[in-house]
Amino acid sequence: MMKIVTPTGKVIEVPETVESDISYFHPQDLQGALRFYRREGYVVIRGLLSPELCDQIRQAYRTEVRPSRTPILRQKNMRYERNRFDGDGFLANPIFNLQDLESRRFGGFKAAALEGLTHADVAAVTAALVGTLRTKIIQTMFFEAPAGTWAHQDSYYQDSATALGRCVAGWFALEDIDAGAGRFYVCPRSHTLMPLLRNAGELDFATGHERYQAAVLEAIQRHDLGWQAPCLRKGDVIFWSSLTVHGSLKAERPGVSRTSLTAHYLPEQDEMLQFHTRIRPQKLMPHNGMAVARLHDQDEWRNRLVRAVAANAPDTYAAARRFAMRMLFLAGRMRRSPALPPDAVA
Numbered sequence: 110m111m112k113i114v115t116p117t118g119k120v121i122e123v124p125e126t127v128e129s130d131i132s133y134f135h136p137q138d139l140q141g142a143l144r145f146y147r148r149e150g151y152v153v154i155r156g157l158l159s160p161e162l163c164d165q166i167r168q169a170y171r172t173e174v175r176p177s178r179t180p181i182l183r184q185k186n187m188r189y190e191r192n193r194f195d196g197d198g199f200l201a202n203p204i205f206n207l208q209d210l211e212s213r214r215f216g217g218f219k220a221a222a223l224e225g226l227t228h229a230d231v232a233a234v235t236a237a238l239v240g241t242l243r244t245k246i247i248q249t250m251f252f253e254a255p256a257g258t259w260a261h262q263d264s265y266y267q268d269s270a271t272a273l274g275r276c277v278a279g280w281f282a283l284e285d286i287d288a289g290a291g292r293f294y295v296c297p298r299s300h301t302l303m304p305l306l307r308n309a310g311e312l313d314f315a316t317g318h319e320r321y322q323a324a325v326l327e328a329i330q331r332h333d334l335g336w337q338a339p340c341l342r343k344g345d346v347i348f349w350s351s352l353t354v355h356g357s358l359k360a361e362r363p364g365v366s367r368t369s370l371t372a373h374y375l376p377e378q379d380e381m382l383q384f385h386t387r388i389r390p391q392k393l394m395p396h397n398g399m400a401v402a403r404l405h406d407q408d409e410w411r412n413r414l415v416r417a418v419a420a421n422a423p424d425t426y427a428a429a430r431r432f433a434m435r436m437l438f439l440a441g442r443m444r445r446s447p448a449l450p451p452d453a454v455a
């Protein structure tokens with residue numbers, strides 16, 4: 110076990126090996142996994158992706174994405190940026206919505222990653238967890254370096270417009286993840302033990318995002334929540350509910366990466382609710398029989414134009430985005446009744 114200090118200052122023990130971790134589930138035991146997920150708000154499925162597919166995705170990343178100088182939309186700041194690498198040579202600005210990457214440049218990486226995220230076994234698990242026949246992907250990410258992502262509930266950013274809590278997300282380990290590589294963590298049972306923090310008022314995304322981040326940490330302490338940062342080997346996947354508090358730890362050891370994909374799934378028929386404020390229409394394209402949402406599809410010239418403007422005038426683009434966000438929340442406040450569906454745990 111490795112002792113790690115969490116963002117609230119609490120010291121936790123992070124398992125270095127599968128043997129020293131809680132016993133989780135194999136893809137065959139879906140009923141057991143579902144019971145655990147409902148109770149704990151997360152579940153780990155071991156060996157959901159084959160090691161060969163994980164290697165293929167990493168290889169495509171190395172040959173197509175790493176050497177590229179094309180600006181790509183990033184998870185941390187929603188800006189179009191070129192690749193940046195940390196002191197260990199790992200990609201420091203995680204990719205947002207890899208399904209939107211330009212096929213001409215990144216087609217191999219995109220196809221391999223989507224092969225994993227839409228795999229029939231993944232489709233079966235996500236459908237079982239949200240209690241539907243078919244799921245669709247509404248958002249994805251790719252990580253290599255430790256990210257130290259702030260604690261949050263996904264619902265604050267996106268959820269189902271039918272009922273909050275019907276979104277399930279997965280973090281797919283594409284290599285064995287070292288205990289010191291900025292492990293992904295969850296606060297077990299937070300989906301039922303603490304209330305959902307709404308994207309509204311002084312915590313709204315446009316003006317109160319930092320207050321929101323502090324409020325989540327405060328809620329973790331107030332409700333005395335625990336922390337789990339499971340040991341994930343290549344091909345293992347951790348799934349969590351959009352009401353479950355989660356994030357990732359800071360790097361504790363130099364020289365170790367956390368190559369991974371994440372994807373957020375909704376029941377196929379549900380619309381996506383963004384920022385607890387508006388229904389976000391999405392263009393859906395099938396992959397492996399699963400619908401995958403495209404929001405900034407770089408195969409469309411209009412979106413490449415936006416990318417060119419955003420990459421060449423990043424501050425102007427960011428200011429325009431901030432302004433649009435403020436208008437969105439102002440409009441929501443003027444309506445005085447944001448279109449919020451009821452809280453519900455899938």
Ligand SMILES: O=C(O)CCC(=O)C(=O)O
Binds near residue numbers: 252256263356357
């Ligand atoms: O791995 C990370 O750093 C964070 C991933 C995450 O929070 C998400 O996909 O919602």
